[in-house]
Amino acid sequence: MRTAPTPASRFDAAGRAPQLSAQRLTLRAGSRTLLEDFTHTFYPGEIWCIAGPNGAGKTTLISTLAGLMKSAHGHVEMDGVRLADWPGVELAQRRALMPQSIRDAFSARVLDIVLLNRFPHLTGWGWERDDDRAAAQAALDALGLAPLASRDVLSLSGGERQRVALAAALCQDAPLLLLDEPLAHLDLHHQIDCFETLTHWTTGAHAASRTVILSCHDLNLARRFATHALLMDGNGAAHAGPVRDVLTPALASRAFGYPLVLIEDAGYEALVPAVRGGPASAPKLL
Template sequence: MTPAAAPMLEADRLALQVGERWLCCEFSLTLKGGECLVLLGPNGAGKTTLLHTLAGLREPSVGSVLLGGLPYAAWRATEAARFRGLLAQQQPDHFSSTVLETVLVGRHPYLGRWGWEGPEDERIARAALADVGLADMAGRDILTLSGGERQRVAVAALLAQAPQLLLLDEPTNHLDLHYQIAVLDLIRGLADAGRGVVMVLHDINLAARYADQIILLDGRGGVRAGARDEVLQAALLSEAFGHPLRRHVLDGRVNFIPD
């Protein structure tokens, strides 16, 4: 269904408004396979709203979004779910289930209306759990997990979905330093293998480490979109976050340190 040469994701003159407030003025972007785009900005700037718009969960106030060269309206729901997957910011668990059963939710786009997960679905789900370091927790009750363990289960469910385009809202939520890097390395590896990645991050230095492109929202409707090194400038970041930052290069890696 997707045109072979089409970018994974495109936004043309996109702008978002909530009530009387404009979250961002018009901007455009193109994301190809093999690229990672990070959304940055202060709390309340509209990063999640923008991510949901790019995921097709809400209509833009101005402009358009194309998934694989086509508007969302042109996609069948199951085909869109196979092409793009979303990691939400929160993972509500209203009922008890095992970790494996929770990860198998990611396989639903591949099942028929009355279908049931088979051995191949279980193999994929177990491989995803292994990728996030939870292979030995497949039988655990989801309600007994720590916040960080639950976040890794959510990442595993997205991996089991196997989308070409991954949209992740704060994938490092609840994770300690070791797993922050492990999960982001895993996601970057998927991009390097040809998938597209869009993710919301709060840590500027992690964005500098993993992103190819940046969208910087300032919380007042302003937006900067472009290549990582064009947008990650101390002056732009200081203005957006309301605190002076200095750019340093340590062992060849760019870091931004509060003044």
């Protein structure tokens, strides 16, 4: 989707102020253009799934939206201000990033690892206060991790460590969550728990202030739990919009280079890979 830049102060039809906006963003990796001239505004109350094939540029985009990578062209604004103009601590109070991979270099209790993400809120000598410890405990509770609070982080399984990383991002208490493959290593039950936690996090009293942008390879969970999707093809183009308008058989087949069909049963829908030589309903790739 390539659209003209819009003023950062633009409100949507529901009167919501933009939380994050990409203005004419172009992302490159070596000689490849991953995303070209992309302009889009993200509003509070939305859960965005960034989808696309391996190497399409999902991590690159999330890192750029977080202000950790420079774009080749264009810029990103948060609350109407360019990311580059935000002081570091204030930026960390406004957006939390969960990276794709975490490597722990030392032993530490799970609770203390989660508490590290309270750093943008610490004052004075930098010691955490009761409300910081309460925030860390609440984040662990939200993801069913309270029983692991005293465990050494080095002893966790891959899925447990992934959920602790998500708890740490939640504990940062920033209204914008940028999550790079938060479902990686999680079994189906915990993937759904994770999405339900994020849905709860962005609805109700918080719908006017909180946004989630995550990358995810499971198109069906995205169709069920995300409100919007951004589908990258890795060659510069992207489609952005309501999740069911974007993660369609036609658009997803083209982006992933494999025909997908949408099957429906008892009110449920699923995008599944077409069987080679199977029924003619599978879309032909253009």
